[in-house]
Amino acid sequence: MPFYTSILSQPPPRSPSGFCSFEVISLPMEPPLTIAPPARAGRREWIGLAVLIFPTLLVSMDSTVTYLALPAISAELKPTGSQLLWITDIYTFLEGGFLIIMGALGDRVGRKRLLMIGFILFAAASIMAAFAGSPPWLIAARALLGMTGAIILPCTLSLIRSLFHDDRQRTAAFGLYTAGYSGGTMLGPLIGGVLLTHFWWGSVFLISVPLMLLFFCASPLLPEYRDPDAKQFSLMNALLLLTGTLSVIFGVKRIAESGGMDWVALTTLLGGLGVSGVFVYSQTIVRNPLLNLSLFRIPAFSVTLSTLFLGLFCWAGLYLFLTQYMQLVLGYDPLKAGLLTLLPVGITVAGCILAPQTLRWVSRSVTILLGNVLMLGSIVLLAQLSTETNLILLITGFAGFNLGCGIVVTMGIDMVVSVAPHEQAGAASGISESSTTFGQAFGVALLGSVGTAVYRSKMFAFADTALSEEARGTLGGALEASKQLPVEAGLALANNARQAFVDSFHMASLLAAMAILIMIGVFVAVMKRNPK
Template sequence: METEATLLSSPVSSLAGRREWTGLAVLALPTLLVSMDATVTYLAIPSLSASLKPTGAQLLWITDIYTFMEGGFLIIMGALGDRIGRKRLLTIGFVLFAIASVMAAFAGSANLLIAARAILGITGAIILPCTLSLIRNMFQDERQRTIAFGIYTACYSGGTMLGPLIGGVLLTHFWWGSVFLISVPLMFLFLLASGLLPEYRDTEAKQFSLLSAVLLLAGMLSVTYGIKYIAESGIEKFAAWISIAAGILLISIFLYAQKIIRNPLINLRLFSIPTFSATLATLFLGLFCWSGLYLFVAQYLQLVLGLTPMISGLLTLLPAAITMAGCMLAPQTLRWIPRTATIILGNIIMLAGMLIFTQLEADTSLIVLIIASTCLSLGCGFIVTLGIDMVVSVAPHEQAGAVSGISESSTTFGSALGVALLGSIGTAVYRSEMLPASEVVTEEARNTLGGAWAASQQMPNQSSTTLLVHARSAFLESFHTAALLASAAIILMIVFFIVTTLNRSSNGK
């Protein structure tokens, strides 16, 4: 049986040259594209709604089906890349992504657009783990590989920031479908330059069980659906928890099957490595807190501080830019601070930002919010860059694809669950705070701060002011509660990570 030392070992280190760094630039194209496509549709919603006239449920699926399908297929596609070749599968995925983008751009109905977005999510699940695993194989030197992963995570963060900006420019001059056509020129550029990429695959890998793949896919999709249902309809929805429970059961059966079948889809022995498991948990929780709390920040900017949507949008670009800076800065800190200590530092920086969030009030200076957001984003950048590097580097070269899928799944589900749970808890706190309000509070105002603002526009000045003061106070209480819960989770994570790494050191691993 392989020991942890065996799993952590790698081929003799060699420095990457110009070809590898140029190849990394080529891999930036699909990375940017997948992250941009998750956000590029946001500004197109009004115009595509006017054109396709989707129902409320259809509109939600247009925006959600992409990440829903991506999360379900990540691990399977990563394992498939190990077997048929990561460059080959990446090329196939990029071409299919471009074709699906054209389908989305010229979709004549809401259902066709949903179907195209579903295919985009599946092909996005091909691209991400293949890209990560190729980086893992191209850069054998530890320091160079960390820098390469920093560039990768910066590109991914930059894509989420560029999506709305590019979408806005295109929508100014063209129809809503134009936002999907960005992938076509990027695909041609990638095909022209893909010769610079090496091919890697596990020549000894056996074909994995189709039943295993079906169990994992059904379980992941069921959990993802439950999380999104909670995010849309609230934490009290019984059907959402049934979906999550069914998904967990299917995933548990899948994990058990991996122990007894001859050709498992993933190597479960990796999870017995404390650093591997602890780092995965840190990645999950870091994205959980980051995504969940920024749901509140966007509302705070517009509905509490009263900033215009344009100014609020520009300010939300700052966290994305800081996250990119954190991704690029993280590898440089390893010159002075050990890797595990840097990940702990990232958690502490995030914690500082969350604690500042608990002190925000309606009259708090915007500078305070910027400082808190900076801490949250910078710390998250450290965690994601070094966390992905640690998780993917632990795996043997031949299993890099499957492990890349596991790593991407932890961040995807962490982000989705953060929005769902912290958002639902915040909504519950807001509603409870609004219950003892005066008669000026309508049912619409009790649901959300946005609903309260809309209701206030139909009231006399005095009643409007009373309602908004009470609603903003209730929202701040919900924001503070979510930030406190996230802070407690991060503190527990820091303790767990320290104990895990200390135990590993004391055992001489």
């Protein structure tokens, strides 16, 4: 008979007075359940983090190293204005489009294994880009680089989570990861400047080959992870997301290239918006959506994601202008232009590392707000640039612009992951990565397209229709065309082309400043209503 049954079946004892009496029995208590703290990472894990920074540096560096090579690419391959923009931003478009797909694939085939495959394909695509003989060839190579970059980034982040289980150590690891990514983004033009000074433009794409060899030598330090309960995902939905995004961007580029709305631009824009709408609707009815739309119902999540998007939107779009401004307007060689980025690089990396320390005094939202204000003020400074050299204005504005963006990205990603439910932290991380990547892509596409449209209108007003398409579409093309003209006519063409480029930069800066100003107002309003 069970113990509790035997007790209940026995009549209670009676006292001499006839009343029932009860005796308090002390039962032994089990010791309280204690949960062991997560294991702290040792030297092997920190070395593994250093190994993972190799592919991170490579991917981020490749997203900007092309900027400094654009004048040399324009001179040799002679791309149109639209092709020049595709060379720069097809990388980030496809990287952003494939991030979610490759992150889910890593859970199934193994993150370390997929990372190794991605690194090999990235190196192969880099060699293809280095020896491209035409603009379409280079665009195709950059597209492949973007797709393979999408393999590397989510696998790297997920492996960091596997290495670090202690919360404070993991936060520090992600801070170093962000600093490495930001540093690679800024170091790209510097290293590119050194290579372009001594080698041909294709050398900037060969950086990945020695880094790949170093990574493979150190890869045994990395753990393998495969999710045994990984859910299926719809490849069709992934194609819908990619098709919708690229169609919209192609439509915007077509408008800038043709100088107005034609049937091709209208068709691709409406088709892209329609496909994107189908994708969003599909995420509400499928069992395993690529995007967890419930996260967007969290106000702090949505507004911070928008801040991340716009921060990278403005940074990437204006960075495209600034790298060309230093070479084509001020006349600096690639090495000198790269050296001018050294101070912004150091300040940005330091800001990414030190930004989490501000949480001792202010909240994440206040730090993000201060980063946006710094970006806005720096854009106002940069908008004062002209065809005349002003190094103090350029370096001050450039450094403040990069520092503000670094603060916004570092604390914004932390905010996005923190406000999301714990069980959805992985989905939140994937969405934040896609947001920053698409922000860069849209910034180059939209601000670059606006700049191209302004430049073309200024050049059309200056010269007649006899001006070549290359000269009408890009500053590099105009400078090359000026060398073929008599001295006086060539000088007039070069000066007007430089002024047209500066005017296009001013217009892009105005749009970027307006976007950040509106974002600051929205961010403050939302965070006041939802302080947590």
